[in-house]
Structure formats: structure tokens, C-alpha cells
Amino acid sequence: MGCSSSKRVDAAAIADVYRPAPASFTVFDINSIQEPWIVVDSTAHQQKPTHVPAKILEKLNSLEAAEEPAPPHSWDEVSKALEDLKPTFQPKPVTPKLGPIQQSPPPAAQESLVVPKKPNLGNSKSFHTLEELDAKLSPKPTVLRKTESTRSELKKSDSKSELRSPLVDGAGEPAKSVKENIFIVRDRLEREKEGKLANIEKILAIKRDPLSEYPQKCPPGGADTVVIYTTSLQGVRRTYEDCNRVRAILELHRVAYDERDVSFHGGFLSELKELLAAEEEVGPRVPRVFIKGRYVGGAEEVAELNDSGRLGRILCRTGVERGVGRLGCQGCGGARFVPCLECGGSCKVAAEGGDKVRCTKCNENGLVHCPTCF
Numbered sequence: 001m002g003c004s005s006s007k008r009v010d011a012a013a014i015a016d017v018y019r020p021a022p023a024s025f026t027v028f029d030i031n032s033i034q035e036p037w038i039v040v041d042s043t044a045h046q047q048k049p050t051h052v053p054a055k056i057l058e059k060l061n062s063l064e065a066a067e068e069p070a071p072p073h074s075w076d077e078v079s080k081a082l083e084d085l086k087p088t089f090q091p092k093p094v095t096p097k098l099g100p101i102q103q104s105p106p107p108a109a110q111e112s113l114v115v116p117k118k119p120n121l122g123n124s125k126s127f128h129t130l131e132e133l134d135a136k137l138s139p140k141p142t143v144l145r146k147t148e149s150t151r152s153e154l155k156k157s158d159s160k161s162e163l164r165s166p167l168v169d170g171a172g173e174p175a176k177s178v179k180e181n182i183f184i185v186r187d188r189l190e191r192e193k194e195g196k197l198a199n200i201e202k203i204l205a206i207k208r209d210p211l212s213e214y215p216q217k218c219p220p221g222g223a224d225t226v227v228i229y230t231t232s233l234q235g236v237r238r239t240y241e242d243c244n245r246v247r248a249i250l251e252l253h254r255v256a257y258d259e260r261d262v263s264f265h266g267g268f269l270s271e272l273k274e275l276l277a278a279e280e281e282v283g284p285r286v287p288r289v290f291i292k293g294r295y296v297g298g299a300e301e302v303a304e305l306n307d308s309g310r311l312g313r314i315l316c317r318t319g320v321e322r323g324v325g326r327l328g329c330q331g332c333g334g335a336r337f338v339p340c341l342e343c344g345g346s347c348k349v350a351a352e353g354g355d356k357v358r359c360t361k362c363n364e365n366g367l368v369h370c371p372t373c374f
């Protein structure tokens with residue numbers, strides 16, 4: 001192009017020529033100015049090469065030199081031609097943004113040369129913060145609007161659409177960036193870590209001592225064995241069946257358990273009451289199972305443990321006594337009690353005067369501890 005030669009003209013001279021007071025140009029319709037941009041472009045380019053990103057310079061130069069697609073003739077065309085460059089340099093730090101605006105407008109605005117500078121600064125700042133601080137998107141809109149307003153009409157229409165889009169994108173970003181905030185992320189990771197550690201410790205503790213998760217409640221003399229409180233009364237069918245269920249499960253594992261039948265001996269019921277005072281408000285119910293001084297639960301809990309296979313592991317690890325235990329006792333058959341020989345189970349014995357008094361040897365049921373196994 002003929003004008004391309006003007007590039008080589010002394011830059012300073014041109015700058016002088018094309019730097020009139022901005023006010024003098026405000027009356028012009030920018031679109032009506034024919035091709036001054038080429039001259040100005042080269043001026044601006046040579047004048048402040050540092051402000052113009054290489055990409056845009058190249059683009060402009062190529063546009064200028066291009067024969068095939070006719071070089072742009074109006075500002076619309078220029079901005080269109082530069083449009084594809086914008087997305088790439090917008091996200092980049094300050095300078096790229098400065099460049100395009102100063103570079104392309106100057107031609108348009110040798111006139112507005114002075115004016116655009118301010119907006120440009122603001123603009124670049126806003127993008128700068130977007131880039132580097134990520135989270136500070138809110139101040140941006142205002143800055144951008146200012147920028148737009150001070151721009152020439154042409155620029156406005158183009159830049160608005162372009163600047164808005166990052167804005168809209170940006171609107172979504174704060175939420176994201178808050179989530180990705182390093183402190184929040186770190187905090188979350190630490191919590192997860194702590195949670196995992198706690199879980200692992202719990203699991204290890206349970207592995208070391210499978211009973212560790214059960215409350216420590218030791219029936220008298222039950223620190224080293226399995227104690228079950230049951231009843232042989234069939235008053236409440238469910239209770240009776242539960243007792244049988246627990247017994248059956250323990251026998252399946254061949255555990256030498258210590259059965260304490262509360263219907264045989266009131267002392268057992270008191271024991272149980274005391275043990276479970278904190279656990280049960282309604283008063284103790286049977287069956288209740290204690291393994292090595294830990295309260296495991298009732299029939300439901302034991303059945304569940306048995307079904308999951310944990311009961312076997314617990315019994316193995318705790319090394320409870322196996323065998324028939326008291327069930328093999330010749331004297332009581334596992335009942336722990338035998339009828340009182342003193343009173344024959346009637347709890348009454350003849351006193352000296354022929355009166356009948358309470359037998360002192362047996363319990364309220366006329367039973368005494370089995371002399372063989374107790």
C-alpha cells in the first residue's frame with residue numbers, strides 16, 4: 001500500500017503532526033475519516049513500541065501489507081480484524097490490554113489519544129486483578145463501564161461486547177475461586193485427614209481389642225468370662241425366647257458362659273440393675289450379655305454380631321474359656337443352683353418352739369449355690 005511507506009517516515013515528525021488537542025477532534029465523525037489510521041498506526045507503533053503487543057503489531061502489519069483480503073477501510077473493519085486477537089490477550093496481564101487499545105484507537109483517535117489513556121489504565125488494572133487475585137472480580141464492572149463510556153463510539157460497541165463477556169464469565173468465577181481458595185482447600189484437606197486418622201485409630205483400636213467399643217461394665221466375678229443374665233420364667237414369651245437364643249448362640253461357639261438366672265436368685269437381678277442403671281431407664285431386661293467385663297447387649301445385638309461373624313472374632317481374640325463350662329456340672333447341670341437341702345426348697349425350717357422360721361441357708365426361691373461348681 002502506498003501508505004505503508006509512511007511507516008518509514010520519521011516517527012517523531014508524524015507524531016507531531018498527528019497530535020493535535022483531543023478536543024479538536026471530538027466534533028468529527030470518526031467513521032468518516034478515511035484511512036488516517038494507517039499513518040497513525042505506524043506512528044503509534046514506532047512511537048511506543050513497548051506498549052503494543054507483538055501479536056497485534058504483527059496483525060496490523062500483515063493487514064496493512066496484505067493484498068489478498070483488502071486492507072480494512074474503516075474502524076469497524078479494523079476492530080473486526082483484531083477481534084480474533086482479543087480473547088487471547090484479554091486474560092493476559094496488563095500490558096496486552098493496554099496495547100490493543102492504545103494501538104488501534106490512536107489511529108482512530110489521534111484525536112482521542114489523550115482521552116483513552118485513563119480508561120485504559122483502569123481497564124488494565126481490572127484485568128490485572130482478575131488475573132492475579134482471581135477472587136477480586138466485583139470491582140471490575142465499574143472500572144469497565146467507565147472505560148467504555150470514555151471510549152469512542154466505535155470502540156464502545158466492540159469493546160462492550162468483549163468486555164462484558166469476561167464479566168459474565170467472571171460473575172461465575174468468584175464462587176469457584178472461593179472454593180478453590182488455598183486456605184479453604186487446606187482446611188478441608190486437614191479435616192479430611194483428621195477424620196481419616198480418627199477412623200483409622202478407631203479401627204486399629206478395635207482390631208487390638210475388639211471389645212474396646214463396648215462400655216466397660218463388669219459383673220461381679222465376670223472380668224474374665226462371659227456372663228449372661230437370663231430368666232427361666234416363661235411369663236413373657238419374647239424374653240424367654242431371647243434367652244434361649246442367646247444361650248444357643250453361645251453354645252454354638254462352645255463358650256463356657258456363666259449364666260445368671262434372675263428368676264433363681266434375686267441377687268442377680270440386683271447386680272444387673274446396678275450394672276445397667278445408666279443404660280436402661282425402664283429397669284434391666286434379660287437376656288443381657290457381658291464379655292470379659294464389657295457390656296455387649298441383648299439378644300438382638302448378640303444375634304447381629306453372630307450373623308456378621310464378629311462374635312466369633314471377638315470370642316477368639318478375647319480368648320474366653322471354651323467348653324461346656326457349668327453345663328457339664330454334675331451337681332446342677334449348669335443351673336448353678338440346687339434345691340436347699342436344709343428346708344427342701346420351702347424356705348421354712350422348724351424352730352425350737354415348733355414355730356416355722358425362714359431358712360437361712362437358701363435364697364428366696366429355696367435354692368442354694370451348687371456346691372460342685374460355684
Ligand SMILES: [Zn+2]
Pocket residue numbers: 326329330331332333334335336337370371372373374
Ligand atoms: Zn453346679
Ligand SMILES: [Zn+2]
Pocket residue numbers: 340341342343344345346347348359360361362363366367
Ligand atoms: Zn433353704
